[in-house]
Amino acid sequence: MKEFIKKNSFLLLMVASFIFWFICFDVFWRFRARLFDDGFSYYNIVKYYLENISRGQIQMWNPFMNWGMPDGLNLRFLGEYNPYLLLPLILFKAGFSYIFVYFSYAISYFFLGVYGFYLICYRLTKDKKLSFFAFLLLLFSSSGINLFFNYCEILIWVPAIWFFYFLVRFYQKNSARDFLGITFCAMLILITYMPFYFLTVFIVFLLGFVILYFKESCNFIRRILGFVNENKGIAILCLASVLIAAIPGFLWFWEAGKGEYVYNYRQAGEAGINNAAVVSKGMVTVGGLIGPLYFKSLFSGLSFVRNQLSYFFLSIFIYPIILLAAFNRVTKKAFLYLFVTLIMFLISLPGEIPLHGFLYDHVGYFKYIRNIYYLLHLAIPFLILFIVEQIKALLSVRVDKIARKLVLSLVIAVHLGFIYFLHSFGNIITTSYLTVILSAIFFLLYFSGMIKRKGLAVFVIFTLLIVMQPIEVFKSYSRNFSGDKITYVTIKKKPKFYYLRSEMNSEFKYRYDFYIDATGLDGGRMAYKYEGLKASRMLLMNVDAERLFNYVENKFVVYDKVLEIDENNINWSAIENNFAKLNNEAFVFNKDNDAVRTSIPINPQAQVISASSQQFEVLKFDLNYIEFKTNFAKDKFIVYNDNFHSQWKGFVDGKMIKMAQANIAFKGLWVPAGTHIVRFEYGRYWEYFIHWFVLVYFLLFFFVFVRIGIKHEKNI
């Protein structure tokens, strides 16, 4: 036991710190306060994904949101091929409560990222204590807040950290394991939301590295080429793996460019002209770092913090370090870290400085990045590396008797000055002052020679200095939200068909339940952020809401007559009238004119299907398909009020029948008289194949990588 503790002392310390950190936010995982915004979305996105994948269903189509739409973006938010999702899936299938499942997954993944950062620091500094300080600085920073506010950032950040870890290892000693590690992290980055954030940080880092370490860069490139030459199989495998990982993102991007899908909140320009993934410059400018974050807010009012804390927060201890480090020599490493941080910060000010505007206009992929301030979050580890370098330098200072007075005076001046600076803002929390005072005492004693550099005192005091103030801030953060609750959906669900939309919504009452039939007009999920199909958006904008909603209340409407209308000259009042009166005539555009039948029907009213009957019965329903049985006396045109999309196919008795875009936005096709089985299916077969292939590929790659890693460790 003693041996174990001694050998793993730092790991145990890290776990203990993590548990302590976890306790600071008990108000969230005890559900005394709700998760916010995208923290809450992710809770639901992961639940929805687990419910579907555990049934073997890939989320290609979402039949619940805005009358049905392609579900690619939620999957890009999640990075559905990440093998780490096996953890929540196993727990979910084992029957654990979803709250436990989600927080186990989310929090452990975050810990993995912070631990990865510790490993990077250890590789760079060879000092466990300094690496532990870096670990603490990152753990007790704004990074963790995103667990409760915007989990997307954690999903981007964790593979980025591990990418750099394997890169550092590979740089220090070429090995196949590290090359595979770099590849695997690159694959994870490619499948998560907007790999361009990481790409930006990496490019800037690379630029800085090449400029500062030109000779070393050339050497490294030579070594990489040498490695590739000697390990062609691995190199080809890795290249192929990266290309495979790029497929899902590419497919979503391609889909978004076809013009059928719109995301009007973030989209620049009209669908069909611009890719739905393109963000307007104005949208990026409205967001950005400044607003939630401003200079004074770094120091003042921390007892009142709420979600602005997630934008940028580091322990106040870094500021006396930065100030004292003013007298440290500039090193290439420090310069590099600061360079990356500064560039990311400057890009995160889209409205305030022209750098982002320039990049938006001249660097293609910047048109797809909306939440530009994520870049600063990815740069926080670099800033911490800079701080750690300065701590190392400060603790290495040997002060002789002659310079001692000067050094001690500087320490006092810096700390007093900083206290005065804090005081001038007002609303400073007690631990901010305490940290600065304790820091002053420490450095005075240290530079006087009364504290030994390698002694336990340094370690204990630094740990205290780093965590003291953040603990008070995190407690304030939790307290400020305590009592602000929301109902979480925790029970397992699966898609169930309802003939009437209101029947579904009366059963699934919660606004954020992914199974609720939600539209942009009735508030659904974030009405102002309309995401869906262009045609249904047109309906929402041009048809009276009450009449439209009364019409789409019915999932199936059966017609005897189909008329043609001009897509470029729609008579909206006629459409509205038709919906209101449920006239027995559906509408199709010119492209579907082969569906037109103009014989006058006997019944002037269309037939609404409100329940199963001899004539009509839904047999099967899931995300990507619906199957129903018909038995009409005559040919009927069935309109399914789920959005039309070019990838939907219709089959009657197994034979493909052309599906029409009916009543502006919905699916329609003719079914002959008599008993028939009709099936609507979404997607192309090769897309399903790709999804499963990529999923299995990621798992295989991960297991191969882990196996090689274990083998490598045993050989050592």
Place this chain on the structure above:
Amino acid sequence: MKKIFNLLKIIFSRNWFLYALIALILLVAVDKKKVDIKILNHLRDSARYVNKYALDQVPYNKAEFYDASEYYNKLMKTMPDLKLAAGVLGYCYYQLGQYSTAAIFYEKAINENPQFFGFYHNLGLSYLKLGDKKKAMIYFKKSSEISMNESVNYLVFLSTKYFKGGNNGKLWLAAAIENLTSGVEQNLKNIILIYDEEKKYQDILYLCEGQLNSSNVKDREFFYFYAGKAAYYLQGYKQAIQFLNAAISLNGNNKEAYDYAVKLLEAAGQNDLVRIYQDKAMQIKEAVEIKKEDKLIYYMPYYEVAGTF
């Protein structure tokens, strides 16, 4: 020369030089006005919260008041011609428990807008919270000297200027006038309570009689009670018992009123009534302490500079 060069090399090879470079880049590249506008845009919701809180539409949230104070502070710095933010800042700091800062801003608000009752009253409350009854009294008295019409006209001016028609302006104005009316009474009550501590019973009697002659009184019981108490101490026993009986008829749970009434009845030898009043007083479980009311007068609609954000 070499020495100078070495010295320069030492100086410029330190981190401070990097810091200076970064500061220069930020100073030159960042558009400060856009930064200010962005911050104001972000904090705007908290300013809206303050209005809703003043209209009792949302519960108290300290963090929102802090952000609102940041908003209005920044607004005053960005738009120094704006004269109306001082009063809101006073309100925000008062809600944050920072009474001395609240007082500073209310004094500023009075300098800029001397015709509004609410600022004097709120400043009085701020001094009361700071324990300075003398100063509080000065401002309570000053606020009682402001004519209601002037204050109402001021509110009408604000509602027209900031709501630009529509129903919200009317609703706001109605709520603001209601708030003002109850504030005037509250102000008088605070004066009476301070006089009571100072045992200035003549002044109390004068004020209470004046208020009771008015038709627009919400809390008559209060004024009857203190009139009765003052009359008791001024030995106007007949007057006192009349006032106290009126107070008791409005609120049968005023134990103190019963106590004074019992003393008066005992002195007048009306022992039957004494027993009745004593029995009634015993049924009251707890004496309710009458506290000085500290609800602020709030006047300010959410202020938004059109076209700036």
